[in-house]
Amino acid sequence: MTGFPSISWNLLLPQIVLLSTALFLLLLAVIYRGGGRSRGATVAGAVFSLLGLGVAAFMALAQYDTVADTFGAMLRLDPFSTFFTLLIIGGAALCVLLSVREAGGLKAMAGEYYALLIFSVLGMVVMVTAADLLVIFIGLETMSLAVYILVGIGGERENGAEGSLKYFLIGAFASAFLIYGIALLLGTTGTTRLDGIASGLNLAEGGSLQLVAVALVLIGFLFKIAAVPFHMWAPDAYEGAPTPITAFMAVAVKASAFAVLLRVLNVSLLPLADYWLPVMWTLAVLTMTVGNLAAIFQGNIKRMLAYSSIAHAGYLLVALASIDPAAAGVGNDPAMASVLFYLTVYTLMNVGAFGVLIYLGGGGRQMETLEQIKGTGFRYPLLGVAMTVFMFSLAGIPPTGGFLGKFYVFSAAVNRGLISLAIIGVLNSAASAYYYIRVTVQMYMRQSDEQLPGLPFSLPLAAAVLLALYGVFQLGIAPSDLLTAADRAVLFLR
Amino acid sequence: MAEQIFFYFFAALSIVSAFLAVTRKNPVVSVVWLISCMFSLAVIYVILSAFFLAAVQVIVYAGAILMLFVFVIMMLNLKTGMVGQLRNLGLKFVGLIAALLILRQFYSAIKGAGAMTGLPPRAAAGFGEAAAVGKLLYSQYIYPLELMAVLLLVAIVGALVLAGKEQS
Amino acid sequence: MIELCQNDILSWVLFLPLAFAALLAVLPGSAKTLLCWTAFAASVVVFAVSLSLWCGFIPGEAGMQFTIHKPWIEQWGVSYHLGIDGISLLLILLTTFLTPVVILSTWSGVKKNIKGFLILLLVLETGMLGAFMALDLVLFYFFWEVMLIPMYLLIGVWGHERRIYAAIKFVLYTMVGSLLMLVAFLYLFWIGKESLGYFTTDLLQLYRVAVPYHAQFWLFASFALAFAIKVPMFPFHTWLPDAHVEAPAAGSVILAGILLKMGTYGFIRFAMPLFPAASQAFTPVILTLAVIGIIYGALVAMVQPDLKKLVAYSSVSHLGFVMLGLYTLTSTGVTGGVYQMLNHGISTGALFLICGILYERRHTRLIDQFGGLSSRMPLLAVFFLLATLSSIGLPGLNGFVGEFLILIGTYGSAHPGYVFFAATGVILSAVYMLWMFRRVMFGPLDNPQNRKIADLSFREVMVLLPVTVMMFWMGLFPGMFLSRITPSVEKFIDQYNRKLELVQSVETVKSPLEHRVVFGPRGGSER
Numbered sequence A: 001m002t003g004f005p006s007i008s009w010n011l012l013l014p015q016i017v018l019l020s021t022a023l024f025l026l027l028l029a030v031i032y033r034g035g036g037r038s039r040g041a042t043v044a045g046a047v048f049s050l051l052g053l054g055v056a057a058f059m060a061l062a063q064y065d066t067v068a069d070t071f072g073a074m075l076r077l078d079p080f081s082t083f084f085t086l087l088i089i090g091g092a093a094l095c096v097l098l099s100v101r102e103a104g105g106l107k108a109m110a111g112e113y114y115a116l117l118i119f120s121v122l123g124m125v126v127m128v129t130a131a132d133l134l135v136i137f138i139g140l141e142t143m144s145l146a147v148y149i150l151v152g153i154g155g156e157r158e159n160g161a162e163g164s165l166k167y168f169l170i171g172a173f174a175s176a177f178l179i180y181g182i183a184l185l186l187g188t189t190g191t192t193r194l195d196g197i198a199s200g201l202n203l204a205e206g207g208s209l210q211l212v213a214v215a216l217v218l219i220g221f222l223f224k225i226a227a228v229p230f231h232m233w234a235p236d237a238y239e240g241a242p243t244p245i246t247a248f249m250a251v252a253v254k255a256s257a258f259a260v261l262l263r264v265l266n267v268s269l270l271p272l273a274d275y276w277l278p279v280m281w282t283l284a285v286l287t288m289t290v291g292n293l294a295a296i297f298q299g300n301i302k303r304m305l306a307y308s309s310i311a312h313a314g315y316l317l318v319a320l321a322s323i324d325p326a327a328a329g330v331g332n333d334p335a336m337a338s339v340l341f342y343l344t345v346y347t348l349m350n351v352g353a354f355g356v357l358i359y360l361g362g363g364g365r366q367m368e369t370l371e372q373i374k375g376t377g378f379r380y381p382l383l384g385v386a387m388t389v390f391m392f393s394l395a396g397i398p399p400t401g402g403f404l405g406k407f408y409v410f411s412a413a414v415n416r417g418l419i420s421l422a423i424i425g426v427l428n429s430a431a432s433a434y435y436y437i438r439v440t441v442q443m444y445m446r447q448s449d450e451q452l453p454g455l456p457f458s459l460p461l462a463a464a465v466l467l468a469l470y471g472v473f474q475l476g477i478a479p480s481d482l483l484t485a486a487d488r489a490v491l492f493l494r
Numbered sequence B: 001m002a003e004q005i006f007f008y009f010f011a012a013l014s015i016v017s018a019f020l021a022v023t024r025k026n027p028v029v030s031v032v033w034l035i036s037c038m039f040s041l042a043v044i045y046v047i048l049s050a051f052f053l054a055a056v057q058v059i060v061y062a063g064a065i066l067m068l069f070v071f072v073i074m075m076l077n078l079k080t081g082m083v084g085q086l087r088n089l090g091l092k093f094v095g096l097i098a099a100l101l102i103l104r105q106f107y108s109a110i111k112g113a114g115a116m117t118g119l120p121p122r123a124a125a126g127f128g129e130a131a132a133v134g135k136l137l138y139s140q141y142i143y144p145l146e147l148m149a150v151l152l153l154v155a156i157v158g159a160l161v162l163a164g165k166e167q168s
Numbered sequence C: 001m002i003e004l005c006q007n008d009i010l011s012w013v014l015f016l017p018l019a020f021a022a023l024l025a026v027l028p029g030s031a032k033t034l035l036c037w038t039a040f041a042a043s044v045v046v047f048a049v050s051l052s053l054w055c056g057f058i059p060g061e062a063g064m065q066f067t068i069h070k071p072w073i074e075q076w077g078v079s080y081h082l083g084i085d086g087i088s089l090l091l092i093l094l095t096t097f098l099t100p101v102v103i104l105s106t107w108s109g110v111k112k113n114i115k116g117f118l119i120l121l122l123v124l125e126t127g128m129l130g131a132f133m134a135l136d137l138v139l140f141y142f143f144w145e146v147m148l149i150p151m152y153l154l155i156g157v158w159g160h161e162r163r164i165y166a167a168i169k170f171v172l173y174t175m176v177g178s179l180l181m182l183v184a185f186l187y188l189f190w191i192g193k194e195s196l197g198y199f200t201t202d203l204l205q206l207y208r209v210a211v212p213y214h215a216q217f218w219l220f221a222s223f224a225l226a227f228a229i230k231v232p233m234f235p236f237h238t239w240l241p242d243a244h245v246e247a248p249a250a251g252s253v254i255l256a257g258i259l260l261k262m263g264t265y266g267f268i269r270f271a272m273p274l275f276p277a278a279s280q281a282f283t284p285v286i287l288t289l290a291v292i293g294i295i296y297g298a299l300v301a302m303v304q305p306d307l308k309k310l311v312a313y314s315s316v317s318h319l320g321f322v323m324l325g326l327y328t329l330t331s332t333g334v335t336g337g338v339y340q341m342l343n344h345g346i347s348t349g350a351l352f353l354i355c356g357i358l359y360e361r362r363h364t365r366l367i368d369q370f371g372g373l374s375s376r377m378p379l380l381a382v383f384f385l386l387a388t389l390s391s392i393g394l395p396g397l398n399g400f401v402g403e404f405l406i407l408i409g410t411y412g413s414a415h416p417g418y419v420f421f422a423a424t425g426v427i428l429s430a431v432y433m434l435w436m437f438r439r440v441m442f443g444p445l446d447n448p449q450n451r452k453i454a455d456l457s458f459r460e461v462m463v464l465l466p467v468t469v470m471m472f473w474m475g476l477f478p479g480m481f482l483s484r485i486t487p488s489v490e491k492f493i494d495q496y497n498r499k500l501e502l503v504q505s506v507e508t509v510k511s512p513l514e515h516r517v518v519f520g521p522r523g524g525s526e527r
Helices: A009-031 A039-062 A079-105 A110-129 A133-152 A160-189 A194-200 A208-224 A233-240 A243-268 A270-296 A301-321 A325-329 A334-363 A381-395 A401-415 A419-445 A459-477 A480-491 B002-023 B027-047 B051-076 B089-112 B130-137 B142-163 C002-007 C009-026 C032-056 C086-109 C114-133 C137-146 C148-158 C163-196 C213-230 C239-246 C249-274 C276-302 C307-326 C331-362 C378-392 C398-411 C418-441 C458-476 C479-506
Strands: A068-070 A075-077 C065-073 C078-084
Touching (some): A009 A039, A009 A068, A009 A075, A039 A079, A039 A110, A075 A079, A079 A110, A079 A243, A079 A334, A079 A459, A079 A480, A110 B142, A133 A160, A133 A208, A133 A243, A133 B142, A160 A208, A160 A233, A194 A243, A208 B089, A233 A243, A233 A301, A243 A270, A243 A334, A270 A301, A270 A325, A270 A419, A301 A334, A301 A419, A334 A381, A334 A401, A334 A459, A334 A480, A381 A401, A381 A459, A401 A419, A401 A459, A401 C137, A401 C163, A419 C148, A419 C163, B002 B027, B027 B051, B051 B130, C009 C065, C009 C078, C009 C114, C032 C065, C032 C086, C032 C114, C078 C086, C078 C114, C078 C137, C086 C249, C086 C331, C086 C458, C086 C479, C114 C148, C114 C249, C137 C148, C137 C163, C137 C249, C148 C249, C163 C213, C213 C249, C239 C249, C239 C307, C249 C276, C249 C307, C249 C479, C276 C307, C276 C418, C276 C479, C307 C331, C307 C398, C307 C418, C331 C378, C331 C398, C331 C458, C331 C479, C378 C398, C378 C418, C398 C418
Antiparallel strands (some): A068 A075, C065 C078
16 A cells, blocks of 8 residues: 555656746746846746747657556546647647737746746646546646736736735635545545546445535536636636736636546546536536626626636536536547537637737737727738637637537537527527627727827737637638547547 | 543534634634634544644644734734624625535435444554654655645745735 | 539639638738729639539539539538539529629729728628538538628628627627527437438438428427528518618628528528428418518518618518518429529619619718709619619519519419419519609709719629629520529429428337437436
């Protein structure tokens, strides 16, 4: 029992690379002569972060086909974890590109900023690779702690501190739920290992204490994906955070939380599917509806995108509510694969939308509310087109990836006979079209009250937006490769 | 028998202290009751042969963290009653409902577990001592332990970043 | 080599406009003349290429021709499947024919950002062509929604005063309908999978699926809702006057000329042949709504003070005729309905072009602002009169053929009574159109602003001339068009009736599907 576990170090390579990158970045301010906040330090930080992320992604990619356990099955490397590792690293890399211009004006020094970003990526990678609730918890805390801080360092923003504090308090609350749930599961099933929990679940003996435990664990994760009614922190945190961090939270944090949720539901909690499927159904409806309705009334685009990301969590919950326990048991469930596909598309279109917002703000004029972006569509034609594409993709209109994502999710729901859920979903989707389209209305159909300044060219921002644009079209027109990868990832999710 | 008396006494004490900690209006008094609650829990850990955990409980919670609480409260100079402003009726109501739901669930859970007869069987010799816990931590749980180091590092960096003054 | 080209010709027609749009995107935005000529030349090239479809089309054959079938998203059984029959052939030609006309008409009307305008028109053309060619439901939905974006921007950016309201209303109406249709698609695929044994989204394969009646009912209802909004049929028409009035002239022409046909085309290609039993059950409802549309549209048109609104409501009336024709389910009636789709595209397109020409000169659409224009604009008067008469259905012009066939078809169908209402609609249309024409063109020239108004320029004549030629051609020689439509229509009716019998015979066996549709939350698998 206490024997030292065998370790396959090569499975840990992506994590080791990420950790070394983060540690190196912390030293950047010391090494770099121009001072921690200089432009040079900002660029150097971004370059090293990208380098580290790139090497980590390469390591992960090299192990794409590996299915192996290590550390006494605390970690499990399979195509599922690799898929999410790559998705998270990709999303984070795009956010690094978005950060280059912003990171100079923040409270933190560039090295610290990027280091925290990479630390949280490390936490996420640990989360999606973990096969033990304890490890998941520590990964989640590493990620969360770094993100709490990143939210609060928004330079002169007055609401940054509020958002950060709110996020931290509610996040701590969620962690308490999670650890309590884990403790109860350990007490009633005798293990924190995901596969062990599945065999340890026994409602006849464990009684409703096990249900309490499962509920607490799920609540902990639902906080992280900002499902209604656990979403209160999201709008404030999103609005107060520096915009690249908002993008990071919207995509990477959500993706990793969904990955863990999928793994826990599939590996540990399938025997209880009868209990949590209706819960997911209800949460999906609530989350979609509340998110969309609230988004309609927002004047601030970041806040609007915050509510929109809540609504998208709702669409993803539709997929979770459509899981077929029989199919999921043999790794052949379209509902699960649809989550992977949707999250990828979602990452790209969100990063793109935030990227355009950041780019628009580069002219020395704040561009965050619907009022402020009036008339920008024709003034900055390429950004206008890009934003339009991202908005239409978020609304789920072809030929963008957003359409196929929704198509996949709702087809999974219909496949399970959940017609009413699919109908509620598409009606929500129609309602969401209203506020996404309003962005294009402001950009193209209204005139600005004042002269709009020229925007300085920024290579990293342009690269991020173009990559996202390419991805959104690629997934909207030729999604086959990603679909195959998603199917394969789910196949090994045991 | 003596153990049983100890258990019931400290279990009751911890519940009463926790209750008082939540209900006192003066924050300093609340913290003192919280310390009492933590101590009682530490005693219960000892009864369960978790010696290491009991020590950690006293050092970390009753010692470090609660001292920090008192310190912060002194620094902020929180007056009696200020805490009361934070509460409103709606929140109390929601809290009450949630508490009742959880109580109900626990009740049925405990009831389902069957009647407790006496104390749980005594643990094996050496269980719960620092050496045993350490062995476990540095072998089976080495990976989470190392991760905890990263987590603490992040916390330190974060504290520095947030507390740091902006450069002019 | 030629044969290779022949095989892919649909793809060429489909993506040429998109390629030209990309070309326009790299041209400088300030070179207006260059942009206009390039776009015009592009659309003429597309028309020329599409004419080869007409030449290569085998008139007697009812099935799909020029088919292209390639895998697209194999995991979902989605394929890139294109093909046309007589019905879609003519709608495609209508599209490629109207686009150059519209582009030519916008040269002076669009004041700002003409580059964006032309690009959107070409993208829109690809969307419309794709929707007419697609033989795969996902592919169809793809193009169906792709049309939405350019049209929304055309209305919203280049429209008139209340353009934003109209644009958003247009998008939301269309989206609600089409998203419900999407759910119906998904449900249909699933039924198809249970019945065929494999997952497919191919229309021709789904035609073979006998959908159980209770499912047909809901599926048809949601298909019909999406298409009825697009047509637009009576209670779902409220977006149309707003969109038409606020859209720029070119937008109105495309909207009336082609986009509305998507709705009726959707009925004849998807809703009716896929779910004949439900369609049969809905027939009285649809016929009633169609005649209400005919008469209501005509009555409302009669009292409109706004020229464009009048033409918009006349569209509601005319599209009611088309629906009536389709639901006669007789060869004559359906052929008439299809023919009327083309007629309406031509004649209403012409009317909207004329509205645009008048608006460009006077910046008003109110009928009482005009009067006596014929003395100042004799050329316009001639074209206007012909368009008006074509819209009314004067023998010798195109409108007559369609309306006549529909009326005969209705008389010979199972519901001859509707002929009475339809004929009333014909009379009413003569009343409001001629009255409108008289108020605009004749009478005293009492508005001083109309004194200096200029007649058509050469470019504007070139815009109206091809449309007018088509009115005569289609009116005098309908045979060459009808010979291509009729076989496809007959096949449609035959298929419809055969499937109807099939479903009725299958219906005695209780469907296993009945138990699987769940409304509401539920847990776990069925055990």
